[in-house]
Amino acid sequence: MGTDFHTNTEGRKGISSWIFSTDHKRIGLLYLYSILGFFLTGVVIGLLMRLELIAPGKTIVSARTYDSLFTLHGIIMIFFFIIPGVPASLGNFLLPLQIGARDVAFPRINLLSWWLYMIAGITAISTIFLPGGPPDTGWTFYPPYSIRTPTNVSVAAFAAFIIGFSSILTGLNFITTIHRLRAPGMTWMRMPLFTWTLYSTAWVQILATPVIAITLLLLILERAFGTGFFDPSKGGDPLMFEHLFWIYSHPAVYVMILPAMGIISEIVPTFSRKTVFGYRAIVFSGLTIATLGYVVWGHHMFTSGMSDVSNMVFSFITFAVAVPSGIKVFNWIATMYKGSVEVKPPMLYAFAFIFLFSIGGLTGLINSAVATNIHIHGTFFIVAHFHYTMFGGAGFAFFAGLHYWFPKMTGRMYNFRASTVACITLFIGFNVLYFPMFLLGWQGMPRRYYDYPPEFHWNNLISTLGSWILAAGLLIMFTNLARALFKGEKAGNNPWDGTTLEWQTTSPPPHENFAEIPVVTQGPYSRKREGQETGDR
Amino acid sequence: MLSMKEKKDTSGTTGHGTLIVTWLALLFLTGLTVWIAGVNTDRHGVAINIIVASMKAGLVLFVFMRLKYESLFFRLILLLIVVTLTAIMALTFLDVLYR
Amino acid sequence: MVKHTDDVGAKMGMWLFLFTEMLFFGGMFLLYAVYRAHYSADFSGASSELNRVIGTFNTVILITSSFTAALSLSEIKKGALRSASVSLGITALLGIIFLIIKYTEWSAKIGHGIYPGSAYFNDLAHGKVLFFSLYFVMTGIHALHVLIGIVVFMVILFMVHSGTVRGNNFIKLENAALYWHFVDIAWIYLFPLLYLLR
Numbered sequence: 161m162g163t164d165f166h167t168n169t170e171g172r173k174g175i176s177s178w179i180f181s182t183d184h185k186r187i188g189l190l191y192l193y194s195i196l197g198f199f200l201t202g203v204v205i206g207l208l209m210r211l212e213l214i215a216p217g218k219t220i221v222s223a224r225t226y227d228s229l230f231t232l233h234g235i236i237m238i239f240f241f242i243i244p245g246v247p248a249s250l251g252n253f254l255l256p257l258q259i260g261a262r263d264v265a266f267p268r269i270n271l272l273s274w275w276l277y278m279i280a281g282i283t284a285i286s287t288i289f290l291p292g293g294p295p296d297t298g299w300t301f302y303p304p305y306s307i308r309t310p311t312n313v314s315v316a317a318f319a320a321f322i323i324g325f326s327s328i329l330t331g332l333n334f335i336t337t338i339h340r341l342r343a344p345g346m347t348w349m350r351m352p353l354f355t356w357t358l359y360s361t362a363w364v365q366i367l368a369t370p371v372i373a374i375t376l377l378l379l380i381l382e383r384a385f386g387t388g389f390f391d392p393s394k395g396g397d398p399l400m401f402e403h404l405f406w407i408y409s410h411p412a413v414y415v416m417i418l419p420a421m422g423i424i425s426e427i428v429p430t431f432s433r434k435t436v437f438g439y440r441a442i443v444f445s446g447l448t449i450a451t452l453g454y455v456v457w458g459h460h461m462f463t464s465g466m467s468d469v470s471n472m473v474f475s476f477i478t479f480a481v482a483v484p485s486g487i488k489v490f491n492w493i494a495t496m497y498k499g500s501v502e503v504k505p506p507m508l509y510a511f512a513f514i515f516l517f518s519i520g521g522l523t524g525l526i527n528s529a530v531a532t533n534i535h536i537h538g539t540f541f542i543v544a545h546f547h548y549t550m551f552g553g554a555g556f557a558f559f560a561g562l563h564y565w566f567p568k569m570t571g572r573m574y575n576f577r578a579s580t581v582a583c584i585t586l587f588i589g590f591n592v593l594y595f596p597m598f599l600l601g602w603q604g605m606p607r608r609y610y611d612y613p614p615e616f617h618w619n620n621l622i623s624t625l626g627s628w629i630l631a632a633g634l635l636i637m638f639t640n641l642a643r644a645l646f647k648g649e650k651a652g653n654n655p656w657d658g659t660t661l662e663w664q665t666t667s668p669p670p671h672e673n674f675a676e677i678p679v680v681t682q683g684p685y686s687r688k689r690e691g692q693e694t695g696d697r
Numbered sequence: 698m699l700s701m702k703e704k705k706d707t708s709g710t711t712g713h714g715t716l717i718v719t720w721l722a723l724l725f726l727t728g729l730t731v732w733i734a735g736v737n738t739d740r741h742g743v744a745i746n747i748i749v750a751s752m753k754a755g756l757v758l759f760v761f762m763r764l765k766y767e768s769l770f771f772r773l774i775l776l777l778i779v780v781t782l783t784a785i786m787a788l789t790f791l792d793v794l795y796r
Numbered sequence: 797m798v799k800h801t802d803d804v805g806a807k808m809g810m811w812l813f814l815f816t817e818m819l820f821f822g823g824m825f826l827l828y829a830v831y832r833a834h835y836s837a838d839f840s841g842a843s844s845e846l847n848r849v850i851g852t853f854n855t856v857i858l859i860t861s862s863f864t865a866a867l868s869l870s871e872i873k874k875g876a877l878r879s880a881s882v883s884l885g886i887t888a889l890l891g892i893i894f895l896i897i898k899y900t901e902w903s904a905k906i907g908h909g910i911y912p913g914s915a916y917f918n919d920l921a922h923g924k925v926l927f928f929s930l931y932f933v934m935t936g937i938h939a940l941h942v943l944i945g946i947v948v949f950m951v952i953l954f955m956v957h958s959g960t961v962r963g964n965n966f967i968k969l970e971n972a973a974l975y976w977h978f979v980d981i982a983w984i985y986l987f988p989l990l991y992l993l994r
Contacts, residue, residue, distance in 0.1 A: 265805045332812040339770070340805040367781050370816040374823035378933065385912040387929035388922075389827060395922025400830060403789050404823055455784055458792070467795035470788065710873045711866065720863040727855050727987075731848065734992035746988035753859075754981045761866040762977045771811055778815045782822045786829060793830050 164571065164668040182267035183671060188253030189569065190274050195249050196638075198240035198281060203634065205233040210593070210627040212610055213620050226610035227296035228311070232288070234299030235316060239323050240281050242554050243412055246419035247365075248277070248330055250561045251358045253569060255334060257662035258352045260343025260680065262672040265336040269329050276326035284319035287312040298608060300405060303390040303398045307382055314383050317376040324373045327415075331365030334358055343661070345680035349443075352660045352684040353436065356443050357422030360450040364411045364418070367454065372408030375401065402464055406457035414453035416550060417517075418446060420557030421488055424510050427564050428492045430658045431507040432499030435685040438491045445484035445491075452481045462530050463537045471530050478528035485521055489514060504656070505579040509560030512587045516552025520545060523598065538608075541601025547594045559586075559637065566641065567655050571667045572648030578640040586633030592626030660684050709766060719760045726753050803967045810971040814978045817941075821982050824934050828989060831926045838923020840994040845910075846931070847901065851991035854897050855983065861890035862980040865949075865973040872956070875963030881956050884969075887976065888949040891942050898939050902932075931990055938986060941979045948972045 165185045169177035178186055209229050212219045221229065252270065256263055264270050287294040295313045297306040306313050338359050342351070351359075379401065381387050388394030390401040429436040436442065458466060458474030492514060501507070523545045526532050536542060567573050596619035601607075605616050612620065654663040665674050682688060730749040734742060759765045764772060832839045868883030905928075909916035912929050920928070952972050955961040961969050 265802065266809060269809075328813075328816050332809050332816070335812060336805050336809045339808060340802055366812055366816055367777075367819060370819035371785075371823050374820050377937075378823075378827075381912075381933060386918070387912045387933060388925045389929060394918070394925050395831075395835065396926060397830070397834075399792070400789075400827060403792070404826070407785055407823075454781070455788060458788065465796070466792045469795040470792040473788070473791055710870050713867070713870065716863060716866050716870065720859065723859045723863075724856060727852065727859065730988055730992060731852050734848075734988070734994070743993055746992055747985075750985050750988050753984045757862060757977050757981050757984070761862055761980075762974055767807075771808075774811065774815060778818050782819065782825075785822065786826060789826060789830065790833075793833065 163670065164666065165671050166571075166668055168671040170671070180271070182263070182271050184252050184256050184264050184267065184270060185569075185669060185673075187270050187274055188249055188251075191244065191252055191277070192249035194274075194278060194281065195241055195245055198236050199245075201285075202233055202237040202241055203631065205229050205236070207627055207631060209233060210624045213612070214624040215621070216612055216614050216617060218611070221610070223610045224296065227608070228294040230608055231295050231298055231316075232284075235284055235295075235320070237550075238299055238412075239320050240277075240284065242416045242550055243327065244277060244323070244330070245416070245554065245558050246423065246561065247334070247358055247361055247415070248273070248326075250423070250558070250565060251334065251354075251361075251419060252330075254565060254662055255337060255355060255358055256341070257568075257665065257669060257673055258355045258660055259338065259341065259346055260661050260674065260678050261337065261341035262674070262677075264333050265340055266333050270333055273326040273329040273333070276322055276329070280319045280323035280326065283322065284316055287315050287319075290315060300409075301376070301379060301401075302405075303379065303382070303401050304392060306379060307391055314380045317379050321373055321376045321380075324369045324376075327365050328369045331362040331369070334362040335366070338362075343677050343680055346661075347680075349440070350680055350683050353425035353439070353442055353446075354419070354422035357418045357425070357446050360446045361415050361418045364415050364450050364454065368408045368411035368415075371404060372412075375404040375408065378404075399461070399464055399466065402461050403457070406460045410457035410460065411450075411454050413549070414450055416554040418449060420513070420554040420561075421446065423557045423561035423564070424492060424513055425488070426658075426660065427506045427510045427560055428495045429685045430564075430656050431502045431504060431510075432496045433502070433657075433687070434495055434499040435683065435687060436491070437494035437497075438487075439683065439685070441487055442491050445487040448484040449481060452477060452484070456481060459528055459533070462533045475528055475530045475533075479525065482521065482525055489518060489521075505574075505576055505583060506560050506564035506656070508580060508583045509556055509563060512583060512590075513553060513556040513560060516548055516556060516587075516590065520548030520550075520553055523548065536601050538606055539601035540597040540605050540607050543607045544594045544597035544601060547597070552590060552594070556586075556590075559583075562641070564656070565662075566644070567651030568662055568667050568669070570645055570648070571651055572644050573651040573655060574640050574644035574648055578636060582633050582637035582640060584633075585636060586630060589626050589629030589631070589633050593623055593630050594626070596620070596623045596626075659687060711760065711763060715760060719756050723753055723756055726756075803970075806967050806971060807974070810974050814974060817978055817982075821934075821937075821985075824930065824937070825985070825989075828930050828934075831923070831930070832993075835921075835923025835926065838921045839927050841921075842924040842927035842931075843990065843992075843994050846991050848991050850897060850901055851987055854894055855987045857890050857894050857897070858980050858983050861887045861894070862977050864890065865976045869966065869970055869973050872961070872963060872966045872969055877956060877962065880969075881953060884949055884953050884956065888946050888953070891946040891949070891976075895939060895942055895946075898935065898942075902935075934986055934990070938979070938982055941982070945972075945976045945979050948975065 165183055170181060170183070172180060178190055181187065208221070209226065212221050212226055252264070290312050292310055292312045295301070295311045295316045296309060297313055301313060301317060338351070338355065378387070378389050382389055382391065386394070389396045390398050392398060425436060425442055456474055456478045458470050459478045462471055462475075523541070527536065527542065527545060563574070563579060600616055600619045603616065605612055651667055653665070653667045661678055661680070664678060726749055730746055733745055733749070758775070764775065864883045864887045868880045868887065871880035871883060905911065910928055911917060912932060917925065917928065949972060952961060952969050955968060
């Protein structure tokens with residue numbers, strides 16, 4: 161058992177020991193590297209967009225290119241970074257470790273889902289090089305424009321269709337794993353909270369993804385054969401596309417944020433040296449968010465000409481989502497209260513998450529009121545709001561998780577000072593980049609425009625400067641992690657004194673995770689150890 | 698998760714008699730639904746046809762697919778799917794009917 | 797390598813997959829429901845242009861194939877490999893017959909110029925355009941599922957002969973049968989919606 165999963169290649173050589181491995185840890189890392197690759201691609205496109213907006217008028221790209229840029233930025237960031245981001249990379253790596261299993265339930269299907277992910281990614285990127293060029297519809301593919309445009313909408317939609325399969329396979333794999341492979345004594349109410357959120361997420365993936373699959377397929381058939389489903393000139397209703405699209409794409413928001421909340425729920429008790437406050441409340445609020453999140457899709461369509469009745473109903477349910485989200489924030493803060501809080505890098509990223517996500521969540525309430533929504537719909541206010549939740553929320557939690565589990569995944573430790581500098585730079589850059597967008601949106605600057613009148617110049621300029629600070633922060637963070645990968649000090653098996661099962665095996669874990677499957681006798685964050693009476697705070 | 702009794706049942710065998718009776722019932726219901734559609738062309742036709750189809754689907758699910766013998770979890774997720782589809786339909790019709 | 801031989805887990809995975817399939821078809825049923833509510837007269841008119849006899853016949857074929865699939869599972873659990881193979885073969889054969897009938901039905905419609913994109917088709921009333929588009933897409937996607945099922949049964953048949961699938965290791969056959977029953981259920985709903993409701 162002496163070898164860890166990095167050295168045990170299962171008899172394969174070189175790269176094929178990775179891309180054909182069915183070890184969930186190797187697949188998790190494959191996902192991690194591919195996801196980071198797409199993330200950086202998306203970042204570069206985002207920086208180009210900000211550069212175009214640095215001054216009124218044409219700066220570096222034409223209007224048409226700008227349309228393609230924001231479409232690609234959306235498709236890549238949403239479908240290839242933030243949706244699979246946490247579950248497929250960190251989730252894949254940690255789920256079996258946290259429940260005391262040797263692997264996921266279907267290791268080969270796990271590998272297949274990575275392959276589908278890569279095929280989808282390459283298909284999406286290929287639209288740049290195909291005649292006709294990348295799609296210019298925005299990542300939402302709204303008809304009737306998406307039916308008429310000559311750009312490669314069908315290819316991009318097909319890529320999203322394939323990645324849907326990948327997402328479904330990951331979801332059913334995780335659900336089956338959690339139901340069938342928990343270690344002896346690991347009851348449902350002893351599962352770590354990250355695993356719980358992966359479970360809620362997996363259900364959302366299973367219940368929502370098939371709907372986008374059929375929607376995109378219908379869009380492709382519409383473009384290929386003129387079936388008329390979404391084409392008003394043939395009697396179809398474009399609003400039905402919006403319904404079907406958001407029936408998936410709103411729950412997908414919770415696929416992004418729920419596991420992020422799970423990461424924070426792991427980090428906060430570890431660095432507060434306390435058991436988590438309100439374990440059951442966090443579990444059930446997660447399930448409630450998943451349930452309510454499924455039935456609020458209409459709030460994306462308040463200005464689309466939906467009936468007033470559904471505007472009111474969707475607005476009401478949307479407000480309700482704030483309740484379980486608030487419960488989680490209060491639980492994290494109550495966990496820190498009277499704890500002995502240690503501000504190590506993962507905790508610092510978690511602080512950033514709680515702050516940024518709260519801003520994102522509270523501005524969400526402004527959006528969910530129909531009256532204000534009509535004022536800010538389709539403006540930069542929305543762009544700011546979803547970047548605060550998706551990037552400030554899910555993205556920062558992803559970085560937090562990356563720093564928290566980096567020593568477990570690699571067996572090495574990064575430089576604390578550099579990662580602290582990186583986190584502060586990212587935090588400043590993030591706010592300088594996105595906060596002015598709230599103001600721009602409130603003043604009425606529409607999103608998805610490559611040009612603007614001169615009175616919006618100042619805020620755009622500040623925002624573009626922020627994008628450079630953010631990029632510098634990313635550079636410091638990734639350089640620090642990359643350096644640690646090769647030159648970092650040995651981290652030891654449990655550098656943070658974590659209590660969940662993944663910290664009880666070696667770092668990096670051996671091929672089948674545990675020399676002997678552990679028997680669980682207490683809750684995930686209990687600090688009572690055997691033969692030790694005190695310490696449970 | 699599963700009690701001993703359920704564990705034994707899930708791997709059991711459905712008898713030929715049960716399968717044949719179910720098959721005949723499905724054929725009968727098919728005949729029934731075609732007959733109803735022939736004589737009844739008013740609005741109630743939709744509801745009746747959907748009900749008969751659901752009865753047929755139920756027979757396939759519970760006998761052929763052995764849902765009757767599976768653990769509660771499988772039936773619960775079927776319920777979850779039905780509830781989900783109903784919720785989607787209901788919320789969409791809130792828009793379509795009142796637009 | 798630890799061999800995972802968790803049959804209940806494998807079956808759970810299959811069920812979860814089938815539930816995603818139900819939602820996949822659910823999206824099309826939603827469109828059908830909305831457009832039927834909007835264009836009920838056109839839907840009735842278009843539906844009466846479909847051949848009820850052919851539809852009914854295909855329903856009987858598919859229900860029977862579902863029955864033989866269930867039969868083959870019961871047989872293999874008893875260790876009766878030969879009769880299990882025969883049932884499997886009949887199931888696949890019935891699937892092929894279903895597809896042949898579907899093909900002739902489609903050909904007839906296309907021969908009359910009724911297919912998405914044709915000049916005749918685009919001049920039809922809006923409700924009829926949507927009905928026939930739904931007809932082609934729904935039955936087309938269903939037929940694709942039937943085709944996949946037939947291929948899967950062929951593979952399982954081969955596995956029974958090579959001894960991979962046998963009396964004490966039948967989960968592959970069981971999952972294939974579950975999939976096939978789902979394909980049957982999808983048709984059980986498609987049949988009244990497309991052929992019967994007028």
